[in-house]
Amino acid sequence: MNTQTTSWPAPAKLNLFLYITGQRPNGYHELQTLFQFLDYGDTLSITPRKDDIITLTPAVEGVALEENLIYRAADALRKKAGITAGADIGIQKVLPMGGGLGGGSSNAATTLVALNFLWQTGFSPDELAELGLALGADVPVFVRGFSAFAEGIGEQLHPAEPEEKWYLVVKPEVSIATVDVFTAPDLTRNTPKRQLNVLLDSKYENDCEKIVRRIYPEVDKALSWLLEYAPSRLTGTGACVFAEFSSQQAATATLKKLPDWLRGFVAKGVNQSPLMTALRRHTAESQSIQLGRN
Ligand SMILES: C[C@@](CO)(OP(=O)(O)O)[C@H](O)COP(=O)(O)OP(=O)(O)OC[C@H]1O[C@@H](n2ccc(N)nc2=O)[C@H](O)[C@@H]1O
Numbered sequence: 238m239n240t241q242t243t244s245w246p247a248p249a250k251l252n253l254f255l256y257i258t259g260q261r262p263n264g265y266h267e268l269q270t271l272f273q274f275l276d277y278g279d280t281l282s283i284t285p286r287k288d289d290i291i292t293l294t295p296a297v298e299g300v301a302l303e304e305n306l307i308y309r310a311a312d313a314l315r316k317k318a319g320i321t322a323g324a325d326i327g328i329q330k331v332l333p334m335g336g337g338l339g340g341g342s343s344n345a346a347t348t349l350v351a352l353n354f355l356w357q358t359g360f361s362p363d364e365l366a367e368l369g370l371a372l373g374a375d376v377p378v379f380v381r382g383f384s385a386f387a388e389g390i391g392e393q394l395h396p397a398e399p400e401e402k403w404y405l406v407v408k409p410e411v412s413i414a415t416v417d418v419f420t421a422p423d424l425t426r427n428t429p430k431r432q433l434n435v436l437l438d439s440k441y442e443n444d445c446e447k448i449v450r451r452i453y454p455e456v457d458k459a460l461s462w463l464l465e466y467a468p469s470r471l472t473g474t475g476a477c478v479f480a481e482f483s484s485q486q487a488a489t490a491t492l493k494k495l496p497d498w499l500r501g502f503v504a505k506g507v508n509q510s511p512l513m514t515a516l517r518r519h520t521a522e523s524q525s526i527q528l529g530r531n
C-alpha cells in the first residue's frame with residue numbers, strides 16, 4: 238500500500254430543479270431533480286495507514302468522529318472489502334453544513350472513491366454508489382461524478398448536460414436539517430411526474446422553496462434580494478439559494494453588491510465532477526510510477 242498523501246476534491250452540488258412527486262410507505266419522498274456540480278467545495282487530503290486507525294483533522298464541529306460521513310464511508314468500505322486498513326484524513330471545509338450544497342454527501346463520496354483507489358479495494362462505480370446510498374440519498378450522484386437527472390429518492394440517475402452557467406450562491410445565517418423540511422405537514426408532495434424533456438423546457442422550480450421561505454425568514458430575505466438581479470431559487474432543502482448568470486463577470490458584479498448581512502461565493506456549474514478529474518490524474522500518475530519501476 239502506497240502511504241503517500243494525496244489531495245481529493247469534494248465539490249458542492251446544486252439542485253437546478255427539485256420536484257416532490259410522492260411519498261413512499263417508509264416516509265422517504267419520491268423526487269425529480271436535476272443535479273449539477275460546482276467547481277467549488279471541500280478538499281480532503283488522505284494518507285493511507287497500514288493499521289486500522291482512521292483520524293480526521295480538524296474535527297468537524299458538532300459531529301463526532303464515528304458519526305462523520307467521512308469516517309462512516311471509510312469504515313463501510315473496509316468492512317465491505319474485509320480488509321484491515323486505516324487513513325489519516327485532513328479536511329479543508331468550505332461548504333456550509335445544512336446548506337443544501339451536499340457537503341456531507343460529497344465528503345462521503347470522495348472518501349469512497351479515493352480510498353477505493355488508495356486501498357486498492359477494486360469496487361466498481363455501481364458497487365460504490367450502492368454502498369454510498371446507505372450513507373445518504375445524495376451520495377450516489379457524487380460517486381458517479383456526472384450531472385444527472387435523478388428520480389426515486391435520488392438514486393435513479395440519468396446522465397444530463399445542463400448548460401454550465403455561473404452561479405452566485407448565498408448562505409443565509411441558518412442551517413436547515415433535511416428531515417425538518419421533509420416532515421413539514423404542508424410540504425408540496427404531489428407534483429405530477431413529468432418527462433425529462435418537458436421538465437427541461439419548463440421554468441425550473443423547487444417544491445421545498447415555499448415552506449422554507451415561510452419557516453426561515455433569513456432564506457426569504459436572501460432570495461428576495463437575489464431575485465432583484467437574476468433568476469434565483471433554493472438548492473435542495475436549503476438553506477442556500479443561488480442566482481444564475483451567463484458570465485463570471487455578471488455573477489461577480491452582483492457578489493460585490495451583496496449587503497453586509499449576506500455572505501456568498503461565485504462558482505461555475507460543471508457537468509463533470511472535479512473528483513473524476515482527480516481520480517484520472519491519480520490513476521495516470523500511479524501508472525507512470527509503475528512503468529518507471531518496470
Ligand atoms: C432532497 C435533497 C436533494 O439534494 O436535499 P439536500 O439534503 O441536498 O438539501 C437530498 O436528496 C437529501 O439527501 P440527504 O441529505 O443525503 O438525505 P438523507 O440523509 O438520505 O435523509 C435525511 C432525511 O430526509 C428525509 N428524506 C430524504 C431524502 C428523500 N428523498 N426523502 C426523504 O424523506 C428522510 O426523513 C431522511 O431521514
Ligand SMILES: Nc1ncnc2c1ncn2[C@@H]1O[C@H](COP(=O)(O)OP(=O)(O)O)[C@@H](O)[C@H]1O
Nearest residue numbers: 305306307334335336337338339340341342344
Ligand atoms: N463530513 C461532514 N460534513 C458535513 N456534514 C456532515 C459530515 N458528516 C456528517 N455530517 C452531518 O450531515 C448533515 C448534513 O450536512 P450537509 O450534507 O453538509 O448538508 P446538506 O445535506 O444540507 O447539503 C450535517 O448537519 C451534519 O450533521
